[in-house]
Amino acid sequence: MPQPAALDTLPIIDIAPFLNSDLGNAHNRSATAAALHSACIGYGFFYLDLRAFVDPAEPEELTRLAREFFALSQEDKDKISLKNQDHARGYARLKENVTNGKADNHEGIDFYKPVEHPDKTKPVWGENQWPTIPLFREKYEEWIEKMKKLGLIVMEAMSFGLGMTREEWQQLRSQVDDSFWVMRIIGYPPLPNDHDGYSCGAHRDYGCLTFLYADPTPSALQVFVKRPGVPNEDTSGLPAEQGLEEGIWINADPIPGCVVCNIGEMWETWTDGLYRSTLHRVVHRGSNYRVSIPFFFEPNFDALVEPLETISRMKEKGVAIPGASRKSVVYGDFLVGKVGNNFAAEGKGRY
Ligand SMILES: O=C(O)CCC(=O)C(=O)O
Numbered sequence: 001m002p003q004p005a006a007l008d009t010l011p012i013i014d015i016a017p018f019l020n021s022d023l024g025n026a027h028n029r030s031a032t033a034a035a036l037h038s039a040c041i042g043y044g045f046f047y048l049d050l051r052a053f054v055d056p057a058e059p060e061e062l063t064r065l066a067r068e069f070f071a072l073s074q075e076d077k078d079k080i081s082l083k084n085q086d087h088a089r090g091y092a093r094l095k096e097n098v099t100n101g102k103a104d105n106h107e108g109i110d111f112y113k114p115v116e117h118p119d120k121t122k123p124v125w126g127e128n129q130w131p132t133i134p135l136f137r138e139k140y141e142e143w144i145e146k147m148k149k150l151g152l153i154v155m156e157a158m159s160f161g162l163g164m165t166r167e168e169w170q171q172l173r174s175q176v177d178d179s180f181w182v183m184r185i186i187g188y189p190p191l192p193n194d195h196d197g198y199s200c201g202a203h204r205d206y207g208c209l210t211f212l213y214a215d216p217t218p219s220a221l222q223v224f225v226k227r228p229g230v231p232n233e234d235t236s237g238l239p240a241e242q243g244l245e246e247g248i249w250i251n252a253d254p255i256p257g258c259v260v261c262n263i264g265e266m267w268e269t270w271t272d273g274l275y276r277s278t279l280h281r282v283v284h285r286g287s288n289y290r291v292s293i294p295f296f297f298e299p300n301f302d303a304l305v306e307p308l309e310t311i312s313r314m315k316e317k318g319v320a321i322p323g324a325s326r327k328s329v330v331y332g333d334f335l336v337g338k339v340g341n342n343f344a345a346e347g348k349g350r351y
């Protein structure tokens with residue numbers, strides 16, 4: 001029997017056992033690794049309890065700084081427009097981002113890993129543009145360093161969950177140890193009833209791991225959970241190939257001390273479809289101005305992403321692997337294919 005929507009909540013996973021190398025906590029590590037594995041198979045989304053890793057005051061300060069930026073005049077915000085740069089790094093106005101052909105009701109700033117020899121005529125190869133608000137850059141750079149560390153920690157925990165050998169983990173680690181990360185700061189005014197689209201339309205994240213901290217606004221981020229037998233009553237705005245999928249939208253409301261984590265499309269290649277990147281969207285109908293600050297921990301720009309050895313072993317053992325949903329790819333080529341279009345497109349579209 002399908003479960004009623006109210007019972008569906010995402011699992012909460014404590015990353016603490018992977019924060020130090022205390023050999024005594026092998027048991028807790030296995031529990032965390034197993035929880036990650038089943039969350040990736042069942043949802044592609046979960047909460048990560050980070051209380052042992054970050055002080056909750058830190059991300060709160062970041063959303064405060066973000067609000068200070070979004071409260072500036074349009075003219076001042078446009079000073080760091082992504083159009084000054086490579087059309088990816090910088091500020092995008094309200095409705096400038098387009099998902100599934102519809103304008104998203106948000107504004108935001110994107111920062112990418114800095115590159116040597118920047119060239120703003122090349123997709124994603126320009127320079128970051130920082131607001132001049134005091135401490136803005138310093139505080140965000142501290143958070144980026146933390147999220148990069150967290151990315152490697154979660155990846156290592158996932159490698160245990162997938163039964164990878166230590167050598168295989170080192171090989172995977174070498175594909176993500178110079179992550180081509182993205183730090184995104186998003187501001188959402190309330191969604192007007194007559195807006196043709198969403199606060200952020202349904203999409204999958206395309207990379208590796210997303211760590212999303214959001215202010216406490218409830219009922220904004222929604223995750224599409226497959227439920228065979230439950231016809232999706234709300235297919236509007238879904239990508240065309242998803243329109244017939246059976247399932248429900250569940251809320252992923254913020255939990256104090258946690259970030260929401262989801263896996264991107266590169267995991268579909270690594271696991272030959274065992275882990276799937278899950279659709280999500282933002283429908284913010286409340287009356288406040290919502291701020292979220294997702295950090296995208298991505299593979300290295302030149303990483304060749306292809307199915308992992310451990311998946312072949314699972315197949316030999318009879319584990320049902322859905323099969324390649326996407327081809328092996330060099331991450332940077334894949335990324336440029338996604339965001340490079342922004343050069344040509346009228347509206348910017350990330351997904
Ligand atoms: O703001 C949110 O809650 C989600 C944003 C998101 O999904 C994205 O930027 O990829």
Ligand SMILES: [Fe+2]
Nearest residue numbers: 203204205280
């Ligand atoms: Fe997303």
